[in-house]
Amino acid sequence: MMARTPLFAGNWKMNLNHLEAINHVQKLAFSLTGKDFDAVEVAVLPPFTDLRSVQTLVDGDKLRIVYGAQDVSPHDSGAYTGEISAAMLAKLGCTYAVIGHSERRQYHAEGDELVNAKVLAAYRHSLTPILCVGEGLPVRQAGGQVAHSVAQLDGALAKVTAEQAASLVVAYEPVWAIGTGEVATPDDAQEVCGALRVRLAELYDGDVAAAIRILYGGSVKSDNVAGIMAMPDVDGALVGGASLDPAEFVKICRFGELSG
C-alpha cells in the first residue's frame, strides 16, 4: 500500500489580513525545518485577500509550505458577483480549495449538489479539493454519524472519476467539535474516517481509497493531535483556531510527525 504523507492544513477562516499573513507564514517557515517538511505536508488556507501575498512569499523564498483557498465558485467565469473561480486560484499557485466546510453549509445554505459542482470546478482547474463532511450534534446523539458523513461524501463525489479522486483530500469535521474545545476521541475519529475509506473503495477501488488522505478536524491542538494521528485512517488534521498561533501550529505538525 502506498504510504500517505500526513497533511496538516491551517484553516484561518476569516482571520489575519494580508500583512498579518506574511508575518505568520514567515514565522511558520522559520520554525519548521527541512526535516519536518520531509515527514509531513504543511498547508495554510488563508482568506482570499491574502493569497497573492502568500504566493509572493512562498515563491520568493522558495518555501515548502503549500496553500489554498477556503472556498471556490462552481462556475468557471462570468456574471457571478463576489465569486472567485478555480482558474483564478490555480493562477495564484493554490494547491487546495476547501469545499463544503460546515460553516459554508450552515451560514450559506450550501447543499450536496452545490458542493459537488464546486468539487468538479476545482478538478477542471487542477485544484485539489479538501472536501469537508461531518455530522451535527443531534445526528451524533442519534448514532447517525457514519451514515450522515458517507451520504455527504456520496453527494459531493457525483461524476468524479477515479483518476480525479486519487488526489482528493477528505476532512471529517464533526460540527459539534468545531471551535468548541470538544474534540472527538481518537476512536470517534477512526470510526467515521474508516467508514469513509471503505466507501471510497466501493465508489472507486482499494488502491484509490488507499491513496486518499482523510483528515480529522475539530478542536485539534498540540495536546490531542498525537492520539488522533495514531488512528490508521486519519492522515492529518484540518486545524482552525490553533492554526492562528504559529508556534502551536508548528507543534501540531511535529506531533503528527512523531506519531504518524
Ligand SMILES: O=C(CO)COP(=O)(O)O
Ligand atoms: O473548522 C475547523 C477547521 O476547518 C476546525 O476548527 P477548530 O480547530 O477551531 O475547532
